[in-house]
Amino acid sequence: MRNTRVKTKIIGTALACAGLLTATACGGSDSGGSADGPVTVTVMTWESAETNAAIKKALEGFKDDNITVTMVDTPSGGYGDKLASLTQAKKLPDLFWCGNDTEQQYTSQGLLVDWSKRITDGEGDFKADKFVGSAIENWKTADGQMGGLPSLMNTYGVWYNADAFKAAGLAEPKTGWTWDDMYSAAGQLANKGGAKYGLVADQLTSLDGPFTMSMYSVSAGGAPFTDNVNHPTKAEADDKFTEGVTKLVDSIKSGAVAPPGYDASNVQALFSAGKVPMMFGGQWLAAGFQTDKPKIKYGFVPFPQVTTPATLFDSVGICTPQYTANEDATYKVLEYINTKVWDAVLPASPVAPPAYTPAQESYYNALTKAGQTTVVDTVKADLAAEKTVGVRFTTQWASQVGDLTTAMYQPILTGKKPVSDLPAYVGKINDLIKQAG
Amino acid sequence: MAVTASAPPRGRRKKAPGRGGMSRNAGSDTRAAYLFIAPAIIGFTVFVVYPLIRSFYLSLTKYNGLTDPVFVGFDNFRRLFTVDPAFWPSLRATGYLVVLYVPLSLAIGLALAMFCNQRFAGVRIVRTLAYLPVVLPAVATITLWKFMLNPQVGLVNTILEKLHLPTSSWLGSSTMSMPSIVLVMLWGVGGTMIIFLAALQAVPTELYEAAKVDGAGSASVFFRITLPMISPIMLLQVILQTTAALQTFNQPKILTGGGPGFSTNVLMLSIYNNGFSNLGRIPQLGYASAQVWVLFVIIIAVIALTAKFSSLWTYSDNTPD
Numbered sequence: 001m002r003n004t005r006v007k008t009k010i011i012g013t014a015l016a017c018a019g020l021l022t023a024t025a026c027g028g029s030d031s032g033g034s035a036d037g038p039v040t041v042t043v044m045t046w047e048s049a050e051t052n053a054a055i056k057k058a059l060e061g062f063k064d065d066n067i068t069v070t071m072v073d074t075p076s077g078g079y080g081d082k083l084a085s086l087t088q089a090k091k092l093p094d095l096f097w098c099g100n101d102t103e104q105q106y107t108s109q110g111l112l113v114d115w116s117k118r119i120t121d122g123e124g125d126f127k128a129d130k131f132v133g134s135a136i137e138n139w140k141t142a143d144g145q146m147g148g149l150p151s152l153m154n155t156y157g158v159w160y161n162a163d164a165f166k167a168a169g170l171a172e173p174k175t176g177w178t179w180d181d182m183y184s185a186a187g188q189l190a191n192k193g194g195a196k197y198g199l200v201a202d203q204l205t206s207l208d209g210p211f212t213m214s215m216y217s218v219s220a221g222g223a224p225f226t227d228n229v230n231h232p233t234k235a236e237a238d239d240k241f242t243e244g245v246t247k248l249v250d251s252i253k254s255g256a257v258a259p260p261g262y263d264a265s266n267v268q269a270l271f272s273a274g275k276v277p278m279m280f281g282g283q284w285l286a287a288g289f290q291t292d293k294p295k296i297k298y299g300f301v302p303f304p305q306v307t308t309p310a311t312l313f314d315s316v317g318i319c320t321p322q323y324t325a326n327e328d329a330t331y332k333v334l335e336y337i338n339t340k341v342w343d344a345v346l347p348a349s350p351v352a353p354p355a356y357t358p359a360q361e362s363y364y365n366a367l368t369k370a371g372q373t374t375v376v377d378t379v380k381a382d383l384a385a386e387k388t389v390g391v392r393f394t395t396q397w398a399s400q401v402g403d404l405t406t407a408m409y410q411p412i413l414t415g416k417k418p419v420s421d422l423p424a425y426v427g428k429i430n431d432l433i434k435q436a437g
Numbered sequence: 438m439a440v441t442a443s444a445p446p447r448g449r450r451k452k453a454p455g456r457g458g459m460s461r462n463a464g465s466d467t468r469a470a471y472l473f474i475a476p477a478i479i480g481f482t483v484f485v486v487y488p489l490i491r492s493f494y495l496s497l498t499k500y501n502g503l504t505d506p507v508f509v510g511f512d513n514f515r516r517l518f519t520v521d522p523a524f525w526p527s528l529r530a531t532g533y534l535v536v537l538y539v540p541l542s543l544a545i546g547l548a549l550a551m552f553c554n555q556r557f558a559g560v561r562i563v564r565t566l567a568y569l570p571v572v573l574p575a576v577a578t579i580t581l582w583k584f585m586l587n588p589q590v591g592l593v594n595t596i597l598e599k600l601h602l603p604t605s606s607w608l609g610s611s612t613m614s615m616p617s618i619v620l621v622m623l624w625g626v627g628g629t630m631i632i633f634l635a636a637l638q639a640v641p642t643e644l645y646e647a648a649k650v651d652g653a654g655s656a657s658v659f660f661r662i663t664l665p666m667i668s669p670i671m672l673l674q675v676i677l678q679t680t681a682a683l684q685t686f687n688q689p690k691i692l693t694g695g696g697p698g699f700s701t702n703v704l705m706l707s708i709y710n711n712g713f714s715n716l717g718r719i720p721q722l723g724y725a726s727a728q729v730w731v732l733f734v735i736i737i738a739v740i741a742l743t744a745k746f747s748s749l750w751t752y753s754d755n756t757p758d
Contacts, residue, residue: 081713084713084720087503088502088503088720101718102718105718105719106719109501109503109504109719111503196589260697260698261606261609261610261611261614261697261698262606262609263587263588263606263608263609266587266589270589270590275589396718396719399710399711399718399721400521403521403522403523404522406522406523406696406698406699407522407523407526407698407699408522410697410698411698428522
């Protein structure tokens with residue numbers, strides 16, 4: 001009984017605290033000053049300590065007598081939790097790193113400043129047409145608002161161990177390779193040189209798996225898994241999609257591809273150690289490889305295709321709460337970050353190409369200088385890809401889709417349920433879409 | 438100074454018996470008593486009663502903690518029981534955890550206590566070692582176990598390979614993930630051991646001596662003396678361990694995140710994910726409150742049932758004639 005009381009006390013206290021915080025929060029960020037006097041603009045990122053130090057140093061170059069820029073300390077990891085608590089306490093910094101889904105959901109709740117007019121009608125070069133087009137489109141809500149601006153692009157592909165390919169007598173993958181090529185290579189690389197699986201493709205088997213599989217169907221001339229990740233009207237698993245899933249199921253069954261549930265938390269280290277010959281991943285891993293210098297010879301190649309090149313596409317960005325003390329000052333700092341800071345930060349830590357295209361050159365130069373030419377080629381190919389698909393729903397009910405994927409899609413991949421169950425799975429998602437209106 | 442029998446003592450007069458009311462002293466004492474217990478009553482009201490009522494109200498609303506709650510009746514409960522694909526698997530995972538963990542923790546805890554109840558050189562060191570995991574920071578030990586259970590580079594598989602025994606993907610396997618979590622939880626069985634040890638040491642030695650004289654075997658002594666004598670403590674342990682198992686959070690959160698599939702997605706983790714941590718998504722505090730109430734009812738029911746049937750297997754020498 002006592003434990004029950006303790007439990008309810010904890011839950012109740014948390015709820016009461018949330019209520020109290022909501023009721024009593026002063027309704028402003030930590031920014032000091034007013035529109036007429038000196039202003040402090042606070043910035044919070046999810047970056048590593050090294051990257052944060054580089055950003056902090058770069059921000060020292062921002063010169064405005066009335067504006068002071070301050071970096072807010074954040075814990076390494078747990079950024080989502082920190083964001084949630086700051087949101088409820090109405091203490092969000094003026095500029096904070098956010099994903100596309102966070103921006104979409106927070107904007108729809110009226111929590112963020114709408115920058116859409118400034119970025120469209122603003123003066124100078126800092127305008128929407130200088131950004132990667134799809135990034136700007138994805139950051140608009142259904143009614144055209146933008147609670148933040150995209151800052152860095154995430155591109156994806158397949159990292160491969162060139163030494164393992166050579167040892168197995170296989171040709172290294174190249175742009176334009178097919179899904180059959182990939183699965184065939186995975187089969188031949190499995191159980192060799194300390195590697196259990198030939199391919200670890202977390203993006204294909206995790207909760208985002210159905211969206212990644214869209215690349216197969218779209219490349220084959222079929223329909224994407226959903227028509228829009230921000231405001232979808234339907235989900236679909238057509239014949240091409242089913243064909244792609246069937247091939248994946250077969251590859252998991254044969255042991256060529258790691259199944260759902262594979263612990264991918266240290267896959268990068270295993271890849272570096274030569275124990276994972278191929279892995280799906282993003283371009284950001286290049287920065288880590290540049291520092292850690294794996295002993296294997298590796299490369300990065302665009303995703304395979306059926307007939308047409310297709311890739312995943314998403315971007316991260318910077319958001320601003322609607323209670324920011326001074327919108328003009330905040331926007332000035334936001335502009336500075338997007339136009340100047342990356343030039344200083346990316347050469348030391350080339351994590352991603354900026355969404356603001358004039359700032360991309362420093363990223364490519366850094367990678368080229370480090371000898372990571374396959375990364376440059378793949379990122380450029382991805383950014384120029386004709387067909388792109390979103391990585392996941394950004395809707396408020398996205399977590400419910402995740403539960404459906406766990407309950408219905410992942411058992412299909414492991415063979416516990418037949419591929420013929422795909423329509424039932426998609427039907428349930430369409431029910432959610434209808435309920436959400 | 439002498440006091441005559443006829444002169445009443447100075448000071449307040451006693452009220453005449455049979456006139457009702459309280460003396461001034463009694464009234465003052467009562468006020469003082471209320472003052473003393475006031476902090477507890479206020480604390481209980483603010484931190485228990487209010488959150489209980491508030492969370493029940495929230496369970497009937499759609500509430501994200503940012504905008505005003507919208508009353509939706511029992512829609513959250515309907516969604517839980519009929520729509521949410523994660524709920525029943527979560528309930529199943531929680532039940533599986535309880536069924537696996539509670540008997541094992543009691544059995545191992547009791548066995549350890551009986552071992553540590555012997556007299557041998559170094560018994561204090563053994564007791565300390567057995568209890569040590571309880572005082573270590575939980576997150577640190579669980580993280581350590583995560584490394585040890587890593588299928589590729591973990592110590593557990595490395596040892597099994599050296600011994601030419603079959604290995605497992607442990608936390609990555611839907612069949613082995615929950616047993617792995619229970620294994621990690623059993624690391625803290627020293628807490629159970631300490632309570633059993635205290636109970637064992639309270640059993641009168643005369644009973645054992647009498648049994649020895651009667652020629653009773655060790656099994657007979659255990660089942661006819663030890664177990665009945667510690668049965669009230671066993672009841673307490675059953676209730677404590679069951680409640681703790683129903684509220685398990687740290688191990689699945691750190692080790693598996695609820696996966697693979699829903700195999701370790703216990704109720705507390707599901708509540709946390711829906712209510713507080715959704716990777717930057719808008720929280721569903723109303724929905725999580727509904728889950729809290731389901732868990733609350735389950736805990737109350739389990740405790741009530743355990744208490745109701747406890748008289749069948751617990752011994753008490755306070756039973757009235």
